[in-house]
Amino acid sequence: MSTTTTLRSLNINNINPHVKEAKYAVRGELAVRSEEYRAALANGPTDKLPFDKVISANIGNPQQLDQKPITFFRQVLSLVEYPPLLEKEDVLLNQLGYKSDVIARAKWLLKTVGSVGAYSASAGAPGIKDSVAKFIERRDGHSADPKDIYLSAGASSGVNTLLHVICATPKTGVLVPIPQYPLYTASLSVLDSKCVPYYLDESKDWGTDLEAVKGAYEKAVAEGIDVRAIVIINPGNPTGASLSEDDVKTIIDFAAEKKLVIMADEVYQTNVFVGKFHSFKGVLRNMQKADSEKYKNVELASLHSISKGMVGECGHRGGYFELCGFDPEVQEQIYKFVSISLCAPVIGQCLVEMMVNPPNEGEPSYELYKKEYDGIFAGLQTRATALYDAFQKMEGVECGKPQGSMYLFPTITLSDKAVEAAKKEGRKPDEFYAFRLLDATGVCVVAGSGFGQKENTLHFRTTFLAPGTEWVGRITKFHSEFMDEFR
Amino acid sequence: MSTTTTLRSLNINNINPHVKEAKYAVRGELAVRSEEYRAALANGPTDKLPFDKVISANIGNPQQLDQKPITFFRQVLSLVEYPPLLEKEDVLLNQLGYKSDVIARAKWLLKTVGSVGAYSASAGAPGIKDSVAKFIERRDGHSADPKDIYLSAGASSGVNTLLHVICATPKTGVLVPIPQYPLYTASLSVLDSKCVPYYLDESKDWGTDLEAVKGAYEKAVAEGIDVRAIVIINPGNPTGASLSEDDVKTIIDFAAEKKLVIMADEVYQTNVFVGKFHSFKGVLRNMQKADSEKYKNVELASLHSISKGMVGECGHRGGYFELCGFDPEVQEQIYKFVSISLCAPVIGQCLVEMMVNPPNEGEPSYELYKKEYDGIFAGLQTRATALYDAFQKMEGVECGKPQGSMYLFPTITLSDKAVEAAKKEGRKPDEFYAFRLLDATGVCVVAGSGFGQKENTLHFRTTFLAPGTEWVGRITKFHSEFMDEFR
Numbered sequence: 001m002s003t004t005t006t007l008r009s010l011n012i013n014n015i016n017p018h019v020k021e022a023k024y025a026v027r028g029e030l031a032v033r034s035e036e037y038r039a040a041l042a043n044g045p046t047d048k049l050p051f052d053k054v055i056s057a058n059i060g061n062p063q064q065l066d067q068k069p070i071t072f073f074r075q076v077l078s079l080v081e082y083p084p085l086l087e088k089e090d091v092l093l094n095q096l097g098y099k100s101d102v103i104a105r106a107k108w109l110l111k112t113v114g115s116v117g118a119y120s121a122s123a124g125a126p127g128i129k130d131s132v133a134k135f136i137e138r139r140d141g142h143s144a145d146p147k148d149i150y151l152s153a154g155a156s157s158g159v160n161t162l163l164h165v166i167c168a169t170p171k172t173g174v175l176v177p178i179p180q181y182p183l184y185t186a187s188l189s190v191l192d193s194k195c196v197p198y199y200l201d202e203s204k205d206w207g208t209d210l211e212a213v214k215g216a217y218e219k220a221v222a223e224g225i226d227v228r229a230i231v232i233i234n235p236g237n238p239t240g241a242s243l244s245e246d247d248v249k250t251i252i253d254f255a256a257e258k259k260l261v262i263m264a265d266e267v268y269q270t271n272v273f274v275g276k277f278h279s280f281k282g283v284l285r286n287m288q289k290a291d292s293e294k295y296k297n298v299e300l301a302s303l304h305s306i307s308k309g310m311v312g313e314c315g316h317r318g319g320y321f322e323l324c325g326f327d328p329e330v331q332e333q334i335y336k337f338v339s340i341s342l343c344a345p346v347i348g349q350c351l352v353e354m355m356v357n358p359p360n361e362g363e364p365s366y367e368l369y370k371k372e373y374d375g376i377f378a379g380l381q382t383r384a385t386a387l388y389d390a391f392q393k394m395e396g397v398e399c400g401k402p403q404g405s406m407y408l409f410p411t412i413t414l415s416d417k418a419v420e421a422a423k424k425e426g427r428k429p430d431e432f433y434a435f436r437l438l439d440a441t442g443v444c445v446v447a448g449s450g451f452g453q454k455e456n457t458l459h460f461r462t463t464f465l466a467p468g469t470e471w472v473g474r475i476t477k478f479h480s481e482f483m484d485e486f487r
Numbered sequence: 488m489s490t491t492t493t494l495r496s497l498n499i500n501n502i503n504p505h506v507k508e509a510k511y512a513v514r515g516e517l518a519v520r521s522e523e524y525r526a527a528l529a530n531g532p533t534d535k536l537p538f539d540k541v542i543s544a545n546i547g548n549p550q551q552l553d554q555k556p557i558t559f560f561r562q563v564l565s566l567v568e569y570p571p572l573l574e575k576e577d578v579l580l581n582q583l584g585y586k587s588d589v590i591a592r593a594k595w596l597l598k599t600v601g602s603v604g605a606y607s608a609s610a611g612a613p614g615i616k617d618s619v620a621k622f623i624e625r626r627d628g629h630s631a632d633p634k635d636i637y638l639s640a641g642a643s644s645g646v647n648t649l650l651h652v653i654c655a656t657p658k659t660g661v662l663v664p665i666p667q668y669p670l671y672t673a674s675l676s677v678l679d680s681k682c683v684p685y686y687l688d689e690s691k692d693w694g695t696d697l698e699a700v701k702g703a704y705e706k707a708v709a710e711g712i713d714v715r716a717i718v719i720i721n722p723g724n725p726t727g728a729s730l731s732e733d734d735v736k737t738i739i740d741f742a743a744e745k746k747l748v749i750m751a752d753e754v755y756q757t758n759v760f761v762g763k764f765h766s767f768k769g770v771l772r773n774m775q776k777a778d779s780e781k782y783k784n785v786e787l788a789s790l791h792s793i794s795k796g797m798v799g800e801c802g803h804r805g806g807y808f809e810l811c812g813f814d815p816e817v818q819e820q821i822y823k824f825v826s827i828s829l830c831a832p833v834i835g836q837c838l839v840e841m842m843v844n845p846p847n848e849g850e851p852s853y854e855l856y857k858k859e860y861d862g863i864f865a866g867l868q869t870r871a872t873a874l875y876d877a878f879q880k881m882e883g884v885e886c887g888k889p890q891g892s893m894y895l896f897p898t899i900t901l902s903d904k905a906v907e908a909a910k911k912e913g914r915k916p917d918e919f920y921a922f923r924l925l926d927a928t929g930v931c932v933v934a935g936s937g938f939g940q941k942e943n944t945l946h947f948r949t950t951f952l953a954p955g956t957e958w959v960g961r962i963t964k965f966h967s968e969f970m971d972e973f974r
Contacts, residue, residue, distance in 0.1 A: 007784040009653075009715050009748045012816040016655045016678075019824055027609050027826035035608060063602035074569040082565035084558075091582050096575060115550035117800040121522060122514050153640060153804070156828050164677065166496075168503045186827045190651065191503075228496050261496045297494040313604040315833035317640070317804075329499040337506055339514035340673045341643050345832040346802035 022189040024182050025450025030434055031058055034444035041442075051442035055471045057462040058444045060237075060406040062312030066379075066467035069313065070372050072102060072365045073354050079106035080116050080350055099364035109350050116346045122339035124151025124320070125346070128353045132320055135356035140282030148323045150334070151344045151352060154314070155267045155305040156183055158321040162263060162301050165334055166229050167193035173225035175216060175260070177208065179409065179451035179459070181237040196220040196227055199454055202411070205400050206239035208232070210250050217258060229261035230254075235268040235277065235404040238451050238461040242275040242404055248283040256298050264302040267319070268405040270309035273381055275403070281324060300324040306351045308406065310376040318348025318355075384408065384464040390472045394479050406465055409448070412458045418486035430458040436482060441474040509676040511669050512937025517921055518545055521931035528929075538929035542958045544949040545931045547724075547893040549799030553866075553954035557798065557859050559589060559852045560841045566593035567603050567837055586851035596837050603833045609826035611638025611807070612833070615840045619807055622843035627769030635810045637821070638831045638839060641801070642754045642792040643670055645808040649750055649788050652821055653716050654680035660712035662703060662747070664695065666896065666938035666946070668724040683707040683714055686941055689898070692887050693726035695719070697737050704745060716748035717741075722755040722764065722891040725938050725948040729762040729891055735770040743785050751789040754806070755892040757796035760868055762890070768811060787811040793838045795893065797863040805835025805842075870951040871895065877959045881966050893952055896935070899945045905973035917945040923969060928961040 012020070038054040045052040056064060063069060075098050079085050085092060086106065092098040112127030113120055123129070129146040136144035152158040163184075166174065173194040176184045188195045198216035200206045213230070220227050232251060235242045243251075255262045264280035281302050288295045305319035323331060343349075358373075359365040384402035391399040391410050399410035414429050422432030430447035437460075438444050448459025499507070525541040532539040543551060550556060562585050566572050572579060573593065579585040599614030600607055610616070616633040623631035639645040650671075653661065660681040663671045675682045685703035687693045700717070707714050719738060722729045730738075742749045751767035768789050775782045792806035810818060830836075845860075846852040871889035878886040878897050886897035901909075901916050909919030917934035924947075925931050935946025 007746065008812070008814055009746045009786055010817045011814050012820070014655055015652050015817055015820060019652055019820055022823065022827065024823060024827045027829075028823070039613070059606060061606045064605035069602065069604050071571075078565040078569035078572065081568055082561040085565065085583065088583060091578060095578050095582070096572065113802070115556065115802065117556050117802045118551035119546060119548045119794075119801045126526075153832070154829065160828070165502050165506055168501055183827060190824075190827075259494065259496045299496055307606075314606045314829070315600070315602065315604045317829075317832040325495070327495055327498050330497045330502055333499070333502060333506055336509065336511060336515070337677075340509065340511050340670060340677075341647070342514075342641065342804075343802070345640070345804040345835060347834050348832060 018190050018192045022186040023450070024186045025446055026058060026182060028450070030431070030438060030444060030446070033435075034058070034438055034442075037438070037442060049442070050440060051474070054442045054444065055466045056444050057466055057471075058446045060308060060463050060465065061314055062406070062465050063315065065465045067312045067376055067465065068372070070311065070369060072359055072369050073311070073313070073351060075102045076106045076109065076354060077347060077350065079103065080109050080113075080347070083110055101359055101363045101365050105354070109353065113346055113350070116350065118346070120151075120343045120346050120349060122343055123335060124149070124344060124349055128349050131353045131357045132322075136281060136322060140279055140285060142282060142285035144281075144322060148326075148331075150321050150323070150338055151349050152319045152321060152338070153317040153344045153348060154307055155265060155303040155319045155321070157317075157344070158301075158303045158319055159183055159263070159265070160187055161334060161337055162261075162321065163187045163191055163193075164337055165330065166261060167191040168228075169226070170194070171224060171226050173220050173227040174263075175213060175227060175230035177231065177233060177236070179238050179448065179453055180231070181233060181265070182450055184231055185452070194220070194225050196225060197452060200236070200239060200241070202400075202454075202457075205403065206236055206241040206409075208243060208247055208251065210254060213251070213254060227258070227260065229263055231263045231265065232280070233265040234280075235272055237265075237268065237405050238407045238409040240403040240405040240407055240409070242272050242277060244275065245278045245283060248278050248280055249287065252280065252284055252287060252295070252298060256295055261299040261301065264300060266302055267305040267308045269304065271380070271406060272404040273384065273402055281322065284324065296325070298325050301326075306348065306355050309355075310373045311351070311355050312376070313348075313351050316348045316351050317345050318352045319344075320352055380406065380464065383466075386469050387462065387464045387472055390476050394476060395483050397479070402464070406463050407461050408464060409451075409459050409461050412460065414458060415483070415486045418482070421486060430460060433458070433482065434460055437475065437478055440478045440481075441471070443471055443475055505677050505679045509673040510937070511673045512933055513545060513669060515937070517918070517925060517931060517933070520922075521545070521925055521929075524925070524929060536929070537927060538961070541929045541931065542953045543931050544953055544958075545933045547795060547950050547952065548801055549893070549952050550801065552952045554799045554863055554952065555859070556800065557856060559846055559856050560798070560800070560838060562589045563593045563596065563841060564834060564837065566590065567596050567600075567834070570597055588846055588850045588852050592841070596840065600833055600837070603837065605833070607638075607830045607833050607836060609830055610822060611636070611831060611836055615836050618840045618844045619809075623768060623809060627766055627772060629769060629772035631768075631809060635813075635818075637808050637810070637825060638836050639806045639808060639825075640804040640831045640835060641794055642752060642790040642806045642808070644804075644831070645788075645790045645806055646670055646750070646752070647674055648821060648824055649748075649808065650674045650678055650680075651824055652817065653748060654678040655715075656680070656713070658711060658713050660707050660714040661750075662700060662714060662717035664718065664720060664723070666725050666935065666940055667718070668720060668752070669937055671718050672939070681707070681712050683712060684939060687723070687726060687728070689887075689941075689944075692890065693723055693728040693896070695730060695734055695738065697741060700738070700741060714745070714747065716750055718750045718752065719767070720752040721767075722759055724752075724755065724892050725894045725896040727755075727890040727892040727894055727896070729759050729764060731762065732765045732770060735765050735767055736774065739767065739771055739774060739782070739785060743782055748786040748788065751787060753789055754792040754795045756791065758867065758893060759891040760871065760889055768809065771811065783812070785812050788813075793835060793842050796842070797860045798838070798842050799863070800835075800838050803835045803838050804832050805839045806831075807839055867893065867951065870953075873956050874949065874951050874959055877963050881963060882970050884966070889951070893950050894948050895951060896938075896946050896948050899947065901945060902970070902973045905969070908973060917947060920945070920969065921947055924962065924965055927965045927968075928958070930958055930962055
């Protein structure tokens, strides 16, 4: 390659160094290898691989595995995609099992967006933003203004927008929990700003510890970093931990004191098994009610998505963020920035609308919706527990009880011999473990180093989305053999 | 605002200055005002406005106006959104007018993507990338490799990816045609790299003039700019001009000599009224056949979209780019970058597949597809001609014959008095004209300054997507009154 590289405009040494620095292990080398295995198995088992199926436990991608879409959502989408079906109401109702509220919703959405093939307004179709505002009002008991809501192509795109505006210089810092979903560190790398890591407390079920946040903040400031925002993932990814109301208050207090934008990544707000979800917006508004002067200018951006929860519509790329307390001139710049990419996918916007405004009790589609929704929730909990039980029995593996989100993030303790073997391959020990697991079982997880972890600790993240327990058995068997090999 | 600004983390003076610098007039202040007018007219005409309808001629958004989606595409989408419909084939065929090839395509797409609600592979579903490669092979008569194809959320997202990788430092320069679609200048601002403008030649139907490109390149290099890429929009936006095969060759030659990445924005490749579309990929491969040594490492990224052409599915956010001649290590970085945003909307990916692989002659849906496709094409041409004819009759307006894309970009000559009046309002003269046009008629166009234009020239861009001629009459009447007012 060295001879031709010189003839090209672009080579690995002269492209954007910040893109090069970005790390995104969730879809990195391991994931690429797993896709190669999947392709090799497309026409049935092969002698070359000791498994007959790849289990993608690396990505929270429910519908790739077992999760079925919610019928109401998809029936409505079929109609907005092909509106002439609405001229055949009797066929829809009597032969295809559509309910009248499906038809009504499709008509309403079409009235709101025109055609789903047309660009919407840059920040989303106004009628859909109204629905989101009403949802937030119901959820929090405080008003929400549609003009502060921006529909996005999943939460990732919202994070990208917000960080683009916040990251002013290479000295700009953003507090990010560790472990974290690596979108944050990757985006900060691309934007050439500083990730200011604060460690979550594994000994307290991955809780958010104010002292850790303060320590990280002060260290960064002492190093000359201009810390401007704090990211909170609640419920946590990869940890699943939910913040208590007091924890949320503590963070808002800290942000108010230090004048930090709060970026509340709340995409797992319905994936909660233990405790209760407390939205930052709701808690903030309560605090403002009690002390308006102190909290009036707290800047909060809270993000939500159709990709997670019982919706699980990742492929449709939908989500929103709501801004509170932002300077109107800054908000104008955010509007301009999102307008450069024109608009979020309109079908994804329609799904956002249905997520925040599902069938109500008493409406024709309610019963089925409720059954499907509850079934998915119960299924996730059952699988999480089965996986947790298996981890309990594995040597050198420690894992907290499943709390929420779609992940477990166990600690693994590997022998020096295993660490040495990893070094020989030029890999981190947990990466080495994850590659060996994939090669032996077809199960793809993500090494803890992909999310960040305290020094001298090792983890991996696995989703609990795959059906059945057979694949869990494969992990258990592999683990025991791995431990023996490197004992 | 000044008192509260100090209490916030973010204000207009401390956010990312490169976001602030970005300009994107297509959805700027004028567009925002037009949306306010539209909202004011939502419940019928009002005394406050001298028109009863807003015509959004500022954005190439076909389905917002009159263009109907292609039936085949949308029937297939209705099925992939709600696959249980496939269990009722007899109803689909006998009562809903679906053809057997619609059903077959939906089944194939579902087999390829699994669920449209699942994330696909980062660069797109493999089966869909295969279809795109086959389309490129048919179009150009040269092979295409699916691994070099990246499905994207519209061409905008592809441009964003490519510029992110190319723009290494504030000294990195990219040659951009002027006038241009402002995505390019806006993205270069955000990335803090340099736009190196080269002017298209209005006197030659907005042709691309090698001397102008060379001059711009040399001036930039003399100023210490590291020019790394050249953007070509073919057919042109906002100009509609199509490059001849010789023009394409000339640019490839220049790029090969100066080692520039060619970014060929070919989203209007089917919107061609005059001449013929010559793809950069096809011409490059011919040149490589003739002189492999000289051209083997020419780096080309060619972009396409479902938003334009007779497809017009903007709201679904679909597109792709194909890379030729890129260093494999650079391509790895591009892959990583796109993986951070997970994947393009899967429904948009399905539309890409159908755009590149529509019903074939002899297949059940072909006749209707052909009729719809040809009807849209003819309609665009008729409207373009009507608008062109109107411009011919307007004082001080000069406009080349419609050549393609979805736009006309007439020159306007305004009196000194009008220029003076604009200055008083703090606006550029063409902006002033566009605001007055909107206020008087409800027709929203984009001032030429939003795309760039030679000094001392004024233009505006209008789409020719709106139905009927009544709105054209409104423009003519306004123009004549405006000219009289400022005579």
